[in-house]
Every structure is written in C-alpha cells, then in structure tokens.
Amino acid sequence: MAFAITQTCCSDATCVSVCPVNCIHPTPGERAFGSTEMLYIDPKACIDCGACADACPVDAVLPVDRLPDGQREYARINADHFGRDLPGEAGTPARSGPNFHDWGEPSFDRVLPPDFGPLRVAIVGTGPAGLYAARDLLLHTRAEVTLVDRLPAAGGLVRYGVAPDHPATKKVGESFARFLTHPRARTYLDLEVGTDVTAEELAAHHDAVIYAVGAATDRRLGIPGEDRPGSLSATTFVAWYNAHPEVAPDAVGLSCERIVVVGNGNVALDVARLLVCDPGTLAGTGIADHALAELRRSKVREVVLLGRRGPEHAAYTGPEVLALRHLDGVDLLVDDHDPRIGAAIDAAGAREKAGALRGLAREPVDWSLPPGTSGRRRIVFRFLSAPVEVDGGARTRAVRVTGGTGELEIPAGRVLRAVGYRGVAPAGLPFDEATGTVPHRAGRVTGRPGTYVVGWIKRGPSGGIGANRVCAAETVGSLLADAVAGALPAPAGGPKAFRRLVRRRRR
Ligand SMILES: Cc1cc2nc3c(=O)[nH]c(=O)nc-3n(C[C@H](O)[C@H](O)[C@H](O)COP(=O)(O)OP(=O)(O)OC[C@H]3O[C@@H](n4cnc5c(N)ncnc54)[C@H](O)[C@@H]3O)c2cc1C
Ligand SMILES: NC(=O)c1ccc[n+]([C@@H]2O[C@H](COP(=O)([O-])OP(=O)(O)OC[C@H]3O[C@@H](n4cnc5c(N)ncnc54)[C@H](OP(=O)(O)O)[C@@H]3O)[C@@H](O)[C@H]2O)c1
Ligand code: SF4
Ligand code: SF4
Structure with missing residues (x-):
C-alpha cells in the first residue's frame, strides 16, 4: 500500500x-x-x-x-x-516495479589521505547547520570537533524556535544529540564566542573554525510606532513560548481580542496557530509553563495574517496551511477586499501558494466591527496590504495598512512582526549589512583562511532544517579540500589547551 x-x-x-x-x-x-x-x-x-x-x-x-x-x-x-493516480483508483496501472534511475558517477569527496593527521575543527553554534557540519566531519573523517554554544541547551532553533506543537520536528534534536557526545567531540554550552572566549583564541587552538551562528535577531519594519508597547517581534514571541533564557516569562500578555501578525511566512503561521489553538492540545509538549498559562488566560479571538503581496506570492509552505485548516474550533477566512485576491486563488493549481487557500471562506471584512462572537476563533488572511503605522498612545490600538482605495485601520491590541530573522555580525568576521550574512565562497569566509560559515549566517534566514544539511556538505567539502591543499593556518595550541582556557574563564 x-x-x-x-x-x-x-x-x-x-x-x-x-x-x-x-x-x-x-x-x-x-x-x-x-x-x-x-x-x-x-x-x-x-x-x-x-x-x-x-x-x-x-x-x-x-x-x-x-x-x-x-x-x-x-x-x-x-x-x-508524480502525476500518479492513487492505488485502487480507476486508471491506476499495476505497480510496474522499481523506478530505476541513473545514479551517476559515485563521488568520494569526504575522503582525506590515509596519512593525514586528525583535523581539529571548532564549530560555533549547535543549531542544525552546526550539527550537520559536525555529523559530516565525525562520520566521514577522523576530525576532532569542538562544539560551542552561547545558550545553556544545544539545538539552536530546533530547541528555541520550532513550535512546541510540532513534536515530531523537535525530535530531530534527538538525532543530533549523539554528535554532541561523540567520542571525538567536546561540547561547551553557555560559552559565547566574542564574549567568553575571543574568535582569535578559538582559531589559535584549532585548525579551522566553522561559524554556524544562525540569525539571532529580527528584521525591522521601519514604520512609525513599531516599538510601541504591544508591538513585538515574532522572534521574541517564539522565544517566549519556547522558554528561551533571555526572554522574561511576563514578556507577552494576551489580553486583547485581535492580533495582527505582519508577514505570512511559516513563522507567522506558527505564531497564528499557537495563538488560536486549544491550549489543552499544548499541555505536555515542550511549551514553556508561563506561555501555556498565558494562552489559557488568553482573550484572543482573531489573528490577522497581513501579506503585503498577493496570495500567489505568500511565503508560507503548503503543509503549514494544511495544518491550519485542520485546527479544531478555528475558522479560516480570506479577506476578499480586492478582486485580484480571489482571482489569484481561483487560477492557482492545488500545489501553488494561492491554491493552498482554495475552498476557504472568502468575504470582505468590516474592520470597524469587533472580532466575531461565535465562540470560535478565527484566522483572517489579508493580502495586498502593507503596514504603514502602528497606532495608539501608551499601548498599541490599531495597525494602519495600505489596501483597496487607500489606507485603513485594523483595530488590534497587539502587533507581531513576523517579517524574517536577521544575522548579527560575528565578532572579528567580515559582514554584509544588506543581507545580514558573512561574505563567503562555498563556505570559505572571504579574507579569513581557516574560517568557514554554514547555515543561516551563510545563506540568510530562509530554508527549513534539512536545507542546512546540503549547506553543511558544501562547507565541510571546502574545509577538507583546503586541509588537503595545506591552506589551513597552523594553530598555536590544541583542544586540550582550549579546555584549560575555558576552565580559567569560567572560574
Ligand atoms: C520560529 C522558527 C520555527 C521553525 N520551524 C521549523 C520547522 O518546523 N521545520 C523546519 O524544517 N524548519 C524550521 N525552521 C527553520 C530552521 O529552524 C532553520 O533552518 C535552522 O534552525 C537554521 O539553522 P542554523 O544552525 O543556521 O541556526 P540556529 O538554529 O539559529 O543555530 C545557531 C546557534 O548558534 C548559537 N550562537 C550564536 N552566536 C553564538 C556565539 N557568538 N557563540 C556561541 N554560540 C552562538 C545560537 O545560540 C544557536 O544555538 C524554523 C525557524 C524558525 C525561526
Ligand atoms: N514548519 C516549518 O517548516 C517552518 C516553520 C517556521 C519557519 N520555517 C522556515 O524558516 C524560514 C524563515 O521563515 P520566516 O517566516 O521568518 O521568513 P519568510 O519565509 O522569509 O517570511 C517573511 C514574511 O515577512 C514579509 N515581510 C518582509 N518584510 C516585510 C515588510 N517590510 N512589510 C511587510 N511584510 C514583510 C514577507 O513578505 P514578502 O514575501 O512580500 O517579502 C514574508 O511574508 C523560512 O524558510 C521558513 O520556511 C519553517
Ligand atoms: S521503497 Fe522507498 S519509499 Fe517505499 S517504503 Fe521503502 S524506502 Fe520508503
Ligand atoms: S526528507 Fe528527511 S524529513 Fe523528509 S521524509 Fe525524508 S528523512 Fe524525513
């Protein structure tokens, strides 16, 4: 079957x-x-x-x-x-046997010469990118790996980003964990490179350093009122429900009835889903106790997902929309305020972005009315609307948006900006402010022999967990090629001396 x-x-x-x-x-x-x-x-x-x-x-x-x-x-x-009918459907041909495929030439790009001494590689960051790089080095070479993370728990966004109602996705952390305790790996948590140890000290004790530091902060909207109380980045909100040690338990209150989430990427959908789902379904997941308690007290009845472009350009992926469609007690509505929206949905194939919204209720929303009183919660997709101001006095009261014939206000007690993450310049490395990434070629940091990047700090803040595996393969490939070519600077000390240094710093 x-x-x-x-x-x-x-x-x-x-x-x-x-x-x-x-x-x-x-x-x-x-x-x-x-x-x-x-x-x-x-x-x-x-x-x-x-x-x-x-x-x-x-x-x-x-x-x-x-x-x-x-x-x-x-x-x-x-x-x-694959353009197939399902088994049992009319027209389904009998199983015709394996789909043999031209596998191409085998490649052995992870093999170091047999007389090559063990490489000592430091990896800064234990998110997916760092751990895929560690996996590649530990499984394919005899390298000794030092893993460093500034946070008290490993896993990066798998631990502090992935939504708690995605336990299967969180499980990827378990398959990564074995590399943290691999006999040729040493892991230092709660150790920040650039503060507790310098980039130079790390480099001086290893043949090569791979930076897998992710994108630690959020993009800004650059509109008036963005920092008004009640307007928050999704980065903070996500960290709050994932018990990130740097976000206070009382950082988020949910006493308003409507929340506008700016952006319609998968982070926006995660946030919307968590805000409207039955909190009972979150008990027993890894959600922070303070977040679960606040969600149980929540007055939120409606979440508006604000997309500045049309549904054909939405940033979400189909499976995440499908997950919203299956939420109990939650209605989904497309605000039909512009004929281009319905036209794009009707014209789209089932697997296109706009097609993910086919079959959903569609009607123009009267924003002067309070959110529905049916007892059910609601997510409203509003497209072709960019925020221009977060309005209010001491608190957020509304979001002014473009759309239709001019600007209009969507009353909301809270605004969550889910417009993407942004990399922070790692100490001592070149940095491209425009993209929030470290300039590199195939993972080699420009002008810094022996220094490499992988993951979101290399590619920018997009792509799911698995994308970092291919990315890590490229970076590790470059590193090993440089090692074989003798292009790595010789370190002054080794991992043992580094251990002593860390011990001294922690006293
Ligand atoms: C909210 C959210 C939910 C997501 N959910 C999913 C999902 O369900 N499925 C999916 O496939 N993808 C998901 N993704 C995408 C996925 O999480 C990313 O592709 C991935 O985490 C990027 O990996 P990374 O290793 O580059 O960065 P990160 O995961 O951010 O890891 C970076 C690590 O570096 C550490 N670090 C940073 N600076 C320093 C320093 N100076 N010294 C020491 N350590 C440092 C950080 O503490 C962190 O642990 C999600 C992303 C977000 C933002
Ligand atoms: N379940 C999962 O698999 C999962 C969960 C969470 C995250 N992720 C992945 O993590 C990555 C990051 O996700 P993300 O949601 O943070 O980023 P994203 O996918 O890049 O989405 C960002 C959203 O913000 C909008 N935006 C950006 N600047 C804006 C502005 N100035 N005004 C209004 N809107 C603006 C974008 O609109 P435009 O398109 O118009 O620019 C887009 O809708 C993605 O690859 C995502 O798939 C995966
Ligand atoms: S044949 Fe391939 S796709 Fe099917 S169950 Fe086996 S591994 Fe999975
Ligand atoms: S690509 Fe990875 S996550 Fe997706 S089904 Fe295959 S093993 Fe699972």
Whole structure:
C-alpha cells in the first residue's frame, strides 16, 4: 500500500539514501530539490520496505493506510507529485516495479589521505547547520570537533524556535544529540564566542573554525510606532513560548481580542496557530509553563495574517496551511477586499501558494466591527496590504495598512512582526549589512583562511532544517579540500589547551 511523506518533512533527504528503489524525489542531485517544500514518495514504485520511515528523523513517513486524520491528504499530495493516480483508483496501472534511475558517477569527496593527521575543527553554534557540519566531519573523517554554544541547551532553533506543537520536528534534536557526545567531540554550552572566549583564541587552538551562528535577531519594519508597547517581534514571541533564557516569562500578555501578525511566512503561521489553538492540545509538549498559562488566560479571538503581496506570492509552505485548516474550533477566512485576491486563488493549481487557500471562506471584512462572537476563533488572511503605522498612545490600538482605495485601520491590541530573522555580525568576521550574512565562497569566509560559515549566517534566514544539511556538505567539502591543499593556518595550541582556557574563564 505504499508509504507517504507528510507535514513535518524538513527535506533533509535522509530517506533518499536508504530507499532501495529510488522512489523518493526530488533528490539532492535534482534541480527541484533547491526549491521543494518537502520530498515525495512515488506510490507506484514504492515497495513498502519501510526503510525510509525508520530513517526519517522527524517521523514524517507513514504507510498510506495508517495516515491519521489531518494527514490523509498526503497520500494524494505524494501521488500528485508524480502525476500518479492513487492505488485502487480507476486508471491506476499495476505497480510496474522499481523506478530505476541513473545514479551517476559515485563521488568520494569526504575522503582525506590515509596519512593525514586528525583535523581539529571548532564549530560555533549547535543549531542544525552546526550539527550537520559536525555529523559530516565525525562520520566521514577522523576530525576532532569542538562544539560551542552561547545558550545553556544545544539545538539552536530546533530547541528555541520550532513550535512546541510540532513534536515530531523537535525530535530531530534527538538525532543530533549523539554528535554532541561523540567520542571525538567536546561540547561547551553557555560559552559565547566574542564574549567568553575571543574568535582569535578559538582559531589559535584549532585548525579551522566553522561559524554556524544562525540569525539571532529580527528584521525591522521601519514604520512609525513599531516599538510601541504591544508591538513585538515574532522572534521574541517564539522565544517566549519556547522558554528561551533571555526572554522574561511576563514578556507577552494576551489580553486583547485581535492580533495582527505582519508577514505570512511559516513563522507567522506558527505564531497564528499557537495563538488560536486549544491550549489543552499544548499541555505536555515542550511549551514553556508561563506561555501555556498565558494562552489559557488568553482573550484572543482573531489573528490577522497581513501579506503585503498577493496570495500567489505568500511565503508560507503548503503543509503549514494544511495544518491550519485542520485546527479544531478555528475558522479560516480570506479577506476578499480586492478582486485580484480571489482571482489569484481561483487560477492557482492545488500545489501553488494561492491554491493552498482554495475552498476557504472568502468575504470582505468590516474592520470597524469587533472580532466575531461565535465562540470560535478565527484566522483572517489579508493580502495586498502593507503596514504603514502602528497606532495608539501608551499601548498599541490599531495597525494602519495600505489596501483597496487607500489606507485603513485594523483595530488590534497587539502587533507581531513576523517579517524574517536577521544575522548579527560575528565578532572579528567580515559582514554584509544588506543581507545580514558573512561574505563567503562555498563556505570559505572571504579574507579569513581557516574560517568557514554554514547555515543561516551563510545563506540568510530562509530554508527549513534539512536545507542546512546540503549547506553543511558544501562547507565541510571546502574545509577538507583546503586541509588537503595545506591552506589551513597552523594553530598555536590544541583542544586540550582550549579546555584549560575555558576552565580559567569560567572560574
Ligand atoms: C520560529 C522558527 C520555527 C521553525 N520551524 C521549523 C520547522 O518546523 N521545520 C523546519 O524544517 N524548519 C524550521 N525552521 C527553520 C530552521 O529552524 C532553520 O533552518 C535552522 O534552525 C537554521 O539553522 P542554523 O544552525 O543556521 O541556526 P540556529 O538554529 O539559529 O543555530 C545557531 C546557534 O548558534 C548559537 N550562537 C550564536 N552566536 C553564538 C556565539 N557568538 N557563540 C556561541 N554560540 C552562538 C545560537 O545560540 C544557536 O544555538 C524554523 C525557524 C524558525 C525561526
Ligand atoms: N514548519 C516549518 O517548516 C517552518 C516553520 C517556521 C519557519 N520555517 C522556515 O524558516 C524560514 C524563515 O521563515 P520566516 O517566516 O521568518 O521568513 P519568510 O519565509 O522569509 O517570511 C517573511 C514574511 O515577512 C514579509 N515581510 C518582509 N518584510 C516585510 C515588510 N517590510 N512589510 C511587510 N511584510 C514583510 C514577507 O513578505 P514578502 O514575501 O512580500 O517579502 C514574508 O511574508 C523560512 O524558510 C521558513 O520556511 C519553517
Ligand atoms: S517504503 Fe521503502 S521503497 Fe517505499 S519509499 Fe520508503 S524506502 Fe522507498
Ligand atoms: S524529513 Fe528527511 S528523512 Fe524525513 S521524509 Fe523528509 S526528507 Fe525524508
């Protein structure tokens, strides 16, 4: 009965390498891999061996006949990717056997010469990018790896960003954890490079340093009132519900009825979902106790997702919209204030951005009325509207937006800016202010031999967890090539001396 890939897929392609019949696509070698929202299983070629389900770090692969409610569409979504009918449907050809594929020439780009001494590599940051890089080094070479993170828990955004109602995605942290305690790895948490130890000290004790520091802050809107009390970045809100040590438990109050979330990327959808879902479903997840208590007290009845462009350009991915559609007790509405919105939705295919909204209620919203009183909560998608001001006195009262014939006000007691994250310049490294990234070539930091970048600080703040795996492969490939070419500066000390240095600093 074939397997299907479902909502939590983070496109890390672990399953691709274990499938005996190569029926999972796109593969990292295929052009579509760079832009795909998830991977798909060809139901016609799958031989039901289950190897992909065992290998998947986020439990995204399930037998089609055991898909739970809310994930059933994924049988169709997987089949559609290959233009197949579902098994049992009229016109379905009998399974025709494995989908044999030209695998191309094998590549051995992780092999160091046998007489090569162990490399000593420091990795700053234990998010997905840092841990995929560590995995590559530890599994494919004899390198000794020093992992450093400024926070008390490892995992980066897997720990402090991924929503608590995505426990399967959080599970990827478990598969990463084994690299933190690998016999050739040493992990230092609560240690900030640039403060507790300098970049120069780290470099002086290792052959190479990889910066995997992510994008620690948020993009700004640059509009009046953006910093008014009640206007908050999604970065802070997400950190609050994930018990980030630097966000106070009382940083967020939910005593208003309507919240406007600016942006319609997956972070905006995470935030909207958490705000309107039944808090009972969050108990027992990793959500912070203070956030669960506040969500139980919450007066929020409506969340408005504000997109400055049309639905065909929305930043969310289809699986995350599907998750919203399955929320109990929550209505979804598209504000039909401009004929271009409905036209874009009607014209879109099911797998296009606008197509994800097909079948949802559509009507113009009268913003002078309070949010609905039906007892159900509501998410409103409002497109073609950019914020121009956060209005109010000592508190946020409304958001002034463009749209239709002019500007209008959407009354709201809180505004959450989910307009993207932004990298912070790592001490001692060149930095491109325009993109918030460190300039590099294939992961090699420009003008700094022996220094590398990976993940969001290298590519900018986009892409799911799995995208960092391919990114890490490129960076580690560059590092190993430089090692073999003798292009790494010789360090003055080694990891033991570094350990002593850290001990001294912590006294
Ligand atoms: C709110 C949110 C939810 C997400 N949910 C999903 C999801 O459900 N599925 C999915 O596939 N993707 C999701 N993503 C995307 C995914 O989290 C990112 O692709 C990924 O985390 C980027 O990895 P990174 O290692 O570059 O950065 P990060 O994960 O941010 O890791 C950077 C690490 O570096 C450390 N660090 C920074 N500076 C220093 C320093 N000076 N010294 C020491 N350590 C330092 C930080 O503490 C952090 O641990 C989400 C992203 C966000 C923002
Ligand atoms: N479940 C998951 O898999 C998951 C969950 C969370 C995050 N992630 C991933 O993490 C990455 C980051 O997500 P993100 O949501 O932070 O970023 P994002 O996908 O880049 O979305 C940012 C949103 O902000 C809007 N925006 C930017 N500047 C704006 C401005 N000045 N005014 C109004 N709107 C503005 C963008 O609109 P424009 O498009 O018009 O610029 C877009 O809608 C993404 O790759 C995402 O898929 C994945
Ligand atoms: S069940 Fe087996 S054959 Fe089917 S997709 Fe998974 S690994 Fe491939
Ligand atoms: S998360 Fe990775 S292993 Fe799991 S289905 Fe997606 S690509 Fe395959």
